[in-house]
Each structure stands twice: as structure tokens, then as C-alpha cells.
Amino acid sequence: MRILVAMSGGVDSSVVAALLHQQGHEVIGATLQLYDHGQAAKPGACCAGRDIMDARAVADRLGFPHYVIDAENRFRDSVIDSFASSYARGETPVPCVACNQGVKFTDLLGMARDLGCEAMATGHYVRRVEGEDGAQMHRPIDSDRDQSWFLFATTREQLEYLRFPLGDVPDKAQVRKMAEEFGLQIADKPDSQDICFVPNGSYAEIVEKLRPEIRGPGEIVDEAGQVLGQHEGVARYTVGQSKRLGDIHTAVGERQMVTKIDVSSRRIVVGPRASVQSAEARKVIHLRDMNWLCNPIPEGVRCGVQIRAREELREALVVPLADGGARVELTAGATPAPGQACVLYDGTRVLGGGFILGSA
């Protein structure tokens, strides 16, 4: 079949393209130009100009067409700007979810349909399983590479059209071995890491550049409003974190964590880690913009939820709400960070997910 492969220029998507090409499919490679690589870009992140050349070299070597798609404006508006806006609201966003949701699985996928492709494949580590009720999303075989949390917002319609050949691969070493066997020069290229548009790992600098109004120092206070210390900018904090609190832990005599970020007063609110984690109030999380990858049950579904990219599952009852959101009733207290994703799992299967709302 004619299939479009979203190629980042990295090992994973290159192997996907090579694999499908070898299987006799009519492969069309496409690489998104997400921003002007003259400005940012670092080696090892996935959007540098170098990566476009690498993707093109793979396509040329294997002999299928490859195109570079200009998505700079769309990426700036739908990913980078909303990333900064989210921080400016005191949230901790997940830009990769926004990118997969918009630029990749809406725009590029629409392009694949326009080109008469029967499917679009990516190098994501997630499994697509044909179920009775349509395609399902599952965690990959290689749990170290699991990207299902970042892909929860994929709609069922998109999932029908998508293919993730690496979901069944045992580990990355295997992928690199395949790359070598295909004769791809990028076989030992480093993995992409962190957020691609953040050049030196300092996302706070980018946020503060785009939203200068939130820049600058502020106070760290306890729940009663008593000032415990100073901080260098609200964008450097996430609800649940204990780092960057200086001497406060020792001063208070108990390990503290961020419980709230108040952007308007530039205050970081902290509380004792132990007591916050057991607090009854944090047993309920509200989510917005739920994406269900199963048929939602009105009275709620008992499942595991994951409220951070790398964290263990928590037991919960998730009840769909009329506004398109959901109420998550946790069995044990947690410290969810507004803006992060809460993804629902039943065993390896992703049931859906939504974005965590502030507790107020």
C-alpha cells in the first residue's frame, strides 16, 4: 500500500521507513520542518536541520520519495506559544502531546490522506492492536521506550489510520541492529531527548522570553502565606517538585514540595511533602479535553492512571463528565501538576486520557 512515514531523521523512524519499504510498500517519507534551525537546535534533539538531511539521505539511499514539510508557523502557534502560555497560567505543559495531536496527527496525517495514502507510520514506541471495536493503543514490548503516555490524545479515527511498527520490537538495540542491516548511516546516532525546541535544556528561558511578564523573582510561601524564601521565576517550578527550594527544607525542619504556583502574585506555595501526599483533597483530580480510546462508561471505569511521564500507575475510578472532561477518584492521594496528562490504562491498553486541571 501507499504509506506515508513521518521521518524525524533519527534511527527509529528511519528504520520504520526502511522496514516498510523492504516489505514492498510504496513508502513516502516526510519530515516536518518545525522551526528555523538557524536559531535553536542542538545535536541530539529531534528538529535540527541536520535531521532533515539525514532523513533525506535515508530516503535517497533506499530509493523512495522524501519531502520536507514546512510546519514552522503551525508549530510556533500550536506548540511553542501554547507551551509558554500554559506556564504563564502556572501549569506544567507537555509540548510533545500538543505536537503529536496537532502538527503530526492532524496536519501531516491530513496530508497523507490528500496524497492517497492508506496509512501513516511513525517511529513511536507504542503498539496498535486491532480489536473488535476498532484499533486499540497498547504499551510497547520495550517498556523502557514506552511513548504511550505522550500519545493518549490520538483520536480513534487517527489511530485507525496510524501504524507503529516499532511497538513490537524487543529493544532499541534491535532497532539499531536493523538500521545497520539496512545500511543506514544513522544507525548509531544518539537518541533525541528532552524538548526538541529547547536548545540547552533550559525551557524556563524560552518561556520567559515569550512571556516576559512572568519573568523575575518572587516569594516562596507556605500554605498560610508566610514567606519562607525567594525564587528566580515561576516558570522554573512544577507542582509536586521538591528541588529548587534551597534551604527551606532544613529551615522548616521537614521536606517540602510545591503545592501551587500563583503566577499573578508570583508566589510558589509549598507544603510538607508527607502531609500533602496524604491529604484527602488531592484524591480527586479533574481533567479537561478527555480523549477516549474505548467506549466511555457513564458510571466510570476502574483502571490505572499515570499522572506523569515516568511514574507508576495509581488505582482510580475515572468518571466521564458532560463537559468533555473527567473526574478521577484516586485510591491514594497524589500531587498532580496542572497541565500534565493523566492517562488511563487497563493492563497494557491505553483507555484514554485528559489534561490535569488546577485544584482550585
Next chain:
Amino acid sequence: MTFLSAQTYLDANATEPLRPEAREAVIAALDLVGNPSSVHAFGRAVRRALEEARSVFGHGFGRDPDQCVFTSGGTEANALALHAYGAGRRVLIGATEHDAIRRVVPGAEIIPVLRDGVLDCAVLREKLAESGPAFVCVMAANNETGVLSPLEDVHALCREFGARLHVDAVQSAGRIEQSLEGCSVALSGHKMGGPKGAGALLLPDAESIDALMPGGGQERGRRGGTQALPAIMGMAAAFTAAREQDWSVVDGLRAQIDAAVQRLGARVAGYGAARLPNTSNVILDGVGAQIQLMTLDLAGFAVSAGSACSSGKVAASHVLTAMGEHDGATQALRVSLPWNVQNVQVDGFIAAYEQMVQRLRKA
């Protein structure tokens, strides 16, 4: 019976297919031993071939062969002209000039074009009247739209105000005849159907110029470096063949494309203006150039989008933007018919274009 190969090449303004006359000349040149600067018999033989090529362009453009300086291509010829004649003068360039001009003089004053892509001579007159000696750069024909510049008017204005004129004739040379006397002219071999790697700057007069690369003093000190004889001989043969070609055949096929795409609701940029016989710039409103380009490529038709950077990313066309297009500048395809285009290829293209419009316009 014409064999329609899997891929149809309709991107001649990027580069023309090699003409058989040029191929022969290149092959002959490859066997010539010797450096044209050498004193011995080998050098003399090579030099004779080189000077024959030079006279083809001298005579072709109504000037002494000595006024032809061979370069590596059109980009170098344009850069050399700006280097030689632009220094100490205000530089005025047309808004739709090629990057080979625009990027050499980022601070140049821009002469706008009218909606049909034709240079606005009224503004040129005002600018020339303003002050100081000027150097004016105007392309003979635009690479994206094929729109011709009103060179006689431009030339008359330059004479009136004592300005020097440089014409980038890369797209027009061999395809149309234009009066280019008294100005410097940039040429490119592969746009005529010669091999890549040779071009020429025709000088306006017998006065020497300052070289960009003095090197060993070749080209009478005006361009250093051993001449690329095979490419130069190929260029000369291609130019001669191009001038002898009956372009009305190509023009007729281009007219078929214009009519067909307009019937399908597309617009042809610069349609009302005088244009090259082979170029049609087709704007399909509401459909991005990138997806059009991909669709046609996958269907076996090679055309181009106005402005593609080295990565292959399709950006908005500065040419169409200068003509007053907004979204249209990102929704245009350039169809440029090669010298050897076949009827059946044009029929095939029209059918593929129609199919594309039906598929992409459905939304």
C-alpha cells in the same frame, strides 16, 4: 509512437535537459588536451575552440567577442556585474529579481512590479531622478512567472539619467530575442540546454573590469581560473540550437496548459503580460504548493514551487508576494516546459492536474 516515460520533466527553468548539440560539443571538448593559456600547439588548439565559443556570444548579443567573460554560471556572472559596476553607485533592483542578485546587495533599493509582474517604470523614473549615479539590475524574464521586463523602456530611462543597466538574462537567452545593447548581461549555460558549470557576463563596453577572483589572470584579467572548456563549448552549442528552435510550438503547448488550468479554476500569474514561451505559474487558491508538488511528483510530473530552499522546504514566493499575492504566494506551481516537450506530455500533465484539483479541492 511516443514512449511516455514514467516521469515527465516540466521544470526547465530549474535546468533544461541537455541538448544533443551540446552533448556533442562537450564530448568533443573533453578530448582536447591542453590549457587555453598555454603557449604551445595544444594550448593554441584549445584557445581557438574557446574563442569560437566566445564569438558565438559576442555576435549573439551584438558586441565584440572580447566583451564576453566566461564564468561558472549565472550566479557568478551576476555577482561579477555587481562587483564591477555597482561599487560607488546606488543600486536599484527589481522586486522580483533572483536571489543571485538580491542576496549580493541586501541593501539595494527595490523597484516594485505591477500586479501582472511587470516592472513599474514610473517608480524607476522617480528613483532615478532622485539623486546620484545609479546601477540598475533588471531581469529580462522572471524565473518563476516568465514575465518579461520592459527592457526598452528601462534602457531609455537609464540612458536619460546616466544610469548603468545590468540585465540578468539567464532565463531569456536563447528562448526569446531582446535588445540588450549597451548593458551588461548575465547568462547561464544549463538554462539553455548546455551542461551545468558555465555562464558568462557580457560587458557593455570595451573597458576592463575589476575581477572577483584575479587568479592567474585568465579572461584577460577579468576572471581568474582555467576556463571550463567542455561546459563553455556545450553552452555555446546549446545557445545556437536554442536560437534556431521554433519556440512557437512550445508556446502553443503552454497556451494549452494556461487554458486548461484556468478552466479548472486556477489562476495564471502574469497572464496578461508578455511572458517567456515556456513558463506558466499556476495558482490554485486554497491549496498549498507543497501538497500540489508532492501530488504531481507522485503522479510522475516534475514541476516546482516558486521558491524551494536547499532543504526542499517550500516557502512563500517573493515574486508572487511582490505581485500583490498573499496566500497565493504559497499556493503556486511553476510549470516550465523544456525545449523538447512533447504534446503527449502536456496532455498527461493536464489530466494529472485535473485529477489533483478534484482530489485536493474536495474539502
